[in-house]
Amino acid sequence: MVAETIMTVEVAEASAAGMKAIGAGLAVGLTGIATGIAEMAIGPAAVGATAENKDIFGLVLLLTVIPETIVIFGLVVALLMIF
Numbered sequence: 250m251v252a253e254t255i256m257t258v259e260v261a262e263a264s265a266a267g268m269k270a271i272g273a274g275l276a277v278g279l280t281g282i283a284t285g286i287a288e289m290a291i292g293p294a295a296v297g298a299t300a301e302n303k304d305i306f307g308l309v310l311l312l313t314v315i316p317e318t319i320v321i322f323g324l325v326v327a328l329l330m331i332f
Contacts, residue, residue, distance in 0.1 A: 273327035280323030287316035 295309040 273330045276323045276327040280320050284316050284319050
């Protein structure tokens, strides 16, 4: 009876740790996919705008980097989940 209780507690703790890992992986993975989708539209437009007017390179670079912060937020959430 005691061995079964200990085994049940160990399984529950392992299951909780596994769910944390799955949640952290989903947080980073889904934000990475969302960033890829955003960059898919922004990248070609940025290259085209820069090709027409070289003076807006800084603005275009800033607009290209903004969606990449989403992945950083996902990483922060994943680290908060794990630790």
